[in-house]
Amino acid sequence: MNYTLKNDQLSVTVDTFGAEMHSIQHDxxxxxxxxxPKFWGRHAPVLFPIVGKLKNGQYHYNEQTYQMGGHGFARDNDFELIKKSDNELVFELRDNEDxxxxxxxxxxxxxxxxxxxxKIRVRYEVKNEDEKFMSFGVGAHPAFNVPLKNGTFEDYQLTVSPDEKRTFIPLDPPSGTLKLDERVETQVNTLPLTRELFDKDAxxxxxSDEMKVSLINKLDERGVTVTWKDMPYFGLWSPYPNEAPFVCIEPWSGIADDENTDGDITTKFGINQLAPEGSFSCEYTIEIN
Incomplete structure (x- = not known):
């Protein structure tokens, strides 16, 4: 079921299925x-309890092997709406038999x-209701229309702030796993949009501790800015070679498997560990220009 929040600037619609945003309208x-579905049949999926893909679609825990698809199962489950006010919606998912x-x-x-x-503030809260440490990842995957109104795909650019050196981690496109052995330090600030920018996947x-990534039309300055802190990774993605009219800006507290992983989820690269009865939270903000 869809629920909509409105103020004098924005209208935002969220579906209980996957707790996924379906619309952000302004002007x-x-x-x-x-x-x-010709390009990608999702809007802004919520990623939990993993981010990205597992090697061979599986992991090991406590001498057992488990299967899980890319980005986890939350995006394919019904959440319960537990709070609704004039400016806020809160959705909840609990473990179940499946x-x-x-x-x-x-x-x-x-x-x-x-x-x-x-602005839209999106917050994730995870509570471990188990008697053992819980391994998990959580993240965002919002896709924004390009172009919005004027111009073409190539009239837009991504700007990453702060302008400082950070680690670039290449992906292996067929498997979706990381190539940690090929990590490089790079200075990334302005990325003019081209199709070839994404020719090796995301x-x-x-x-950085505090991040801002803007997707802006150079012709009229219309676009979005995504900000976050304490989410240690992010991805930028548009399908290639399909000329899909969107770009994703994805803050993550978690990341895909390394191609050389042994499959143990407790030692997985980028995994979070939460103590019994412990809580974790992170958030990001979408600002509409």
């Missing part, structure tokens, strides 16, 4: 990708959306 313009077949932990996962002027980088 009668749709900013969020509308899930045309999730325990893929992920042997009891958890409470909440996703909230809050409107503040021309661009994956380490985050």
């Amino acid at each position: 009668d313009i749709e900013y969020l990708w509308q899930a045309d 999730s325990l077949n893929h992920y042997p932990f009891h958890f409470n996962f909440r996703v909230s959306y809050k409107l503040v002027d021309n 661009l994956v980088y380490t985050s």
Whole structure:
């Protein structure tokens, strides 16, 4: 079921299925990708309890092997709406019989959306309701229309701030796993959009303590800015070679498997560990220009 938040600047619609945003409208313009299956049939999936792909689609825990698809199962589950106010929606997902077949932990996962002027604050809260340490990742995958109103794909650019050296981690396109052995330090600030920018799948980088990534039309300055802190990785993605009219800006607290992983989820690169009854939270903000 869809729920909509509105103020005098934005209208944001979220579906209980996957707790996924389906629309962000401003000045009668749709900013969020509308899930045309010709290119990619999702809008802004929530990634939990893993981010990215597992090597061979599986992992090991406590001498057992579990299967799990890329980006986890939250995006394909119904959440419960537990709070609705004029400017905020809060959705909740708990472990169930099916999730325990893929992920042997009891958890409470909440996703909230809050409107503040021309901004949408998205918050993730994870609680370990198990008696053992819980291994998990969580992240965002919003896709934004390009172009929005004027110009072409190539009239837009991505700007990454702060302008400082960070680690670039290449992906292996067929498997979706990371090539940690090929990590390089790079200075990344302005990335003019071209199709070839994504010819090796997503661009994956380490985050600074506080991050800002803007996707802006150079012709009219219309676009979006995504900010976050304490989410240690991010991805930038548009399908290649398909000329899909969108770009994703993805802050992550977690990351795909390394191609050389041994499959143990407790030692997986970039994994989070949460103590019994412990809580974790992170958030990001989308600002609409």
